[in-house]
Amino acid sequence: MSTETVDSGKRSVGELISSVAQQKLLAFAGLIVLLVGFSLASPNFMQTANMIAILQATSVNGVLAIAATLVIIAGGIDLSVGTLMTFCSVIAGVILTYWGLPMYIGVPGALLAGVASGAFTGLLIARFRIPPFIATLGMMLVFKGLSLAISGARPIYFNDTPGFDLISRGSLIGYFVPSLPIPNGVLILFVVAIATSYILTRTVLGRFTFALGSNEEALRLSGVDINRWKMYVYSLAGGICGVAGILLASRINSAQPAIGQGYELDAIAAVVIGGTSLKGGQGTMLGTIIGALIISVVANGLRILSVPQEWQIVVTGTIIIVAVYLDILRRRG
């Protein structure tokens, strides 16, 4: 007998268009405005090479944002995606460079490390009831510390693994269409986005991800073992962080143990700009990709216009606040 039920029952027909769709449209319009604006401001912006650079820059953050989207739709939050990514790239470094094993072991090994780490984080949240914010804040530091400890706080280079850099920097598309040298990293981003989008909309895991964020108690009363499914969500997110770790390591041909912290904020920003509700239960991968593109386009465009980096950060922060405020306005209206 909640009064909330009654209040929210009186919604107007206009709101039948899902709020996620509205925010996605808004984000997409924003992206177009930015592209047009920067093109007018600088002739160097709308060049194929620059567009590819933007896409390449989006690939790692985009994949991380996809992981964050899954967790946020399920009603959680994941602050550990950035350092888990680093941890996975260090694991790749250990397997490939320290142990000298081939790529077909090193790459799955790093992904598996991501899945296992995500499962552990999920265990903390589901079984031990540690709030997601705290659990993933803790794990953010744990992964960071482990990365530094395992690598001796030094970068691990992949010079002995020829072809590793091609995972991100090679271009399968360019091989077939030489005029369109889109790097594999971008291709992988879109493959991950489509796969997770499919999982979200077509599989039981996706259904329960939305249900967890929408009404966890309802799912429990429906007889679903919510702890187990929460762990699945965090495990999948962890595996996707592993993909990001491989992408990043491949792009710079090394595992850099000191980076990673801060990436989670860019990822969460992309999720929010893309219209995924931080309350959970709503969200799309397409929105997140648009959000990640907006962040990259702003960073790239401002750089081309020679705006100092300090001010780029200020602008990104402002965009996040504006995006969330528009979301609030829309919900109120």
Added chain:
Amino acid sequence: MSDIILETKGLTKHYGGVHALTDADFVLRKGEHVAIMGDNGAGKSTFVRQITGVEQRTSGTITFDGKDVHFAGPIDAREAGIETVFQTLALADDLDVPDNLFLGREITRFNWLGPFRLLDYKAMREATIAGLERTAVKIPNINNTIQNMSGGQRQCVAIARTATFASKLTIMDEPTAALGVQETAQVENIVRTLKEAGEPLILISHNMRQVMDLVDRIVVFRRGRIVANLKKEETDGQDIVAYITGAKTGAEYEGAA
């Protein structure tokens, strides 16, 4: 084969030192509609939570459909044929009608894929439409998410689950507490449809008029105990209130405080 669908003997639940439910003996026959009444904290919801397996009883027995049962969780109770419309509705606001009807028991394909098994949207949609027709529940657009629905429609969705899954016993926990007049009438009509179909029902309600309108028998709880078991024809609102407040206690329940 007896005509008793549900029987509890000495059903007791303690939360630590709190005796939420003590020695509840309760019988429900096939096709019968029974109301459970009582003040807040009288043990009504606790009673329901033991039957539906949401919680584990401290002691006592539950016999359902001729068998002693120990439900490990709500899914067990539901598989045995007990459908519950919870007070909180247990609906996911961001999902649509078929999604909610099938929450936790999705029809799937490629089950070997485990968590990644595919949802069979078409089958679930068809079963939803059939279930809504059976209960005469009218929902304009089943693709609508729950958050865009009125309170009455939400309640109807929750109740329609029962019909969709052909249960043996339906339990409703204050189904109209948050509803307007028209919406309440709509829900009460569904209850009558269930009665005509011979579906047994346990209705928890504070609404005296509704109880007198809908059910055959009224069981009153007070301070964790059953204090009265009244046929509708042999009682009236004032009488029931006397039992609820403690002014009266049923002859067979003397000493039950």
